[in-house]
Amino acid sequence: MAPTVTSTVVDDKPEIYEDSHVHDVYDQIASHFSSTRYKPWPIIANFLATIPTGWIGLDSGTGNGKYLPLPLERPGNIRTIGLDRSLPLLEIAKTAGGVIRDVVWGDVLGYGWRTGAFDYAISIATIHHLATPERRQLAVQRLLEAVSASHGRILIYVWAIEQDELSKRTVPANSQSSQNGQDVLVPWVLNQPSKESLQPARVLQRYYHMFAQNELPGLVIKCAEQMGLCVGPKADFSTGSSGIEIIQDGWERSNYYVELRRWQS
Secondary structure, eight states: OOOOOEEOOOOSOHHHHHIIIIIHHHHHHHHHHHHTOOSOOHHHHHHHHTSOTTOEEEEETOTTOTTTTOOTTSTTSSEEEEEESOHHHHHHHTTGGGSOOOEEEOOTTSOOSOTTOBSEEEEESOGGGOSSHHHHHHHHHHHHHHBOTTTOEEEEEEEBSSOOTTOSOOOOOOTTHHHHOEEEEEEEEEEOOOTTOOSOOEEEEEEEEEBOTTHHHHHHHHHHHHTTOEESOGGGSOTTOEEEEEEEEEEETTEEEEEEEEEEO
16 A cells, blocks of 8 residues: 555654654655656746846755756856755755756755845745744745845745645645645655565655645745835835735645745835
């Protein structure tokens, strides 16, 4: 019987829980994981294709670095620096696309840059690995702090409770899932035994917070407001204001995403 997604409760310190169910797992599955993650998702590729030449950006939680070479039609015209906690994945990311890349070992909740150091940032399938609402909000805050207050652009992707027909995952739901999302463990089958093998497959459990509809933009808005930022188009606010505008948000292939832009008036 195939492994199934199961509900979980984070009953330990979140850092310890993430060490066991996120960081240790990805260090073990890095090579196998990377072999399954090679095709860029269209909205992310389109976002990077619109970044102006000369801009410098951050891929926070870069994994195997598959987005570092983009946009493919303008190689080298923008520079994306990859950040990840997994050294085995960074070893793969540093030569993504057959070119030496800029990668940094670090935590997405850390503060390794000066404020406004980047022109843009992406966070793809990363924030859903943080085990509490407070830690997920802090990750958004770090993105907002990392980009330029006057023109910084950000794109965030997370897994959704609503999985499409092509997904291999069925997410267990409870009465609060539609509003607050759902904490789950998602199995990764590391070694698929042959028919002749007597050894069972090795299954590792990864923690995910599966996001509910509107939960991601709500998280971004809450974070911005607590940082003292205005939320909405620049034209709606008086001179001397600083804020964010949500450019688009939606659902794509079992993921929720939000694109936003920072501004100053």
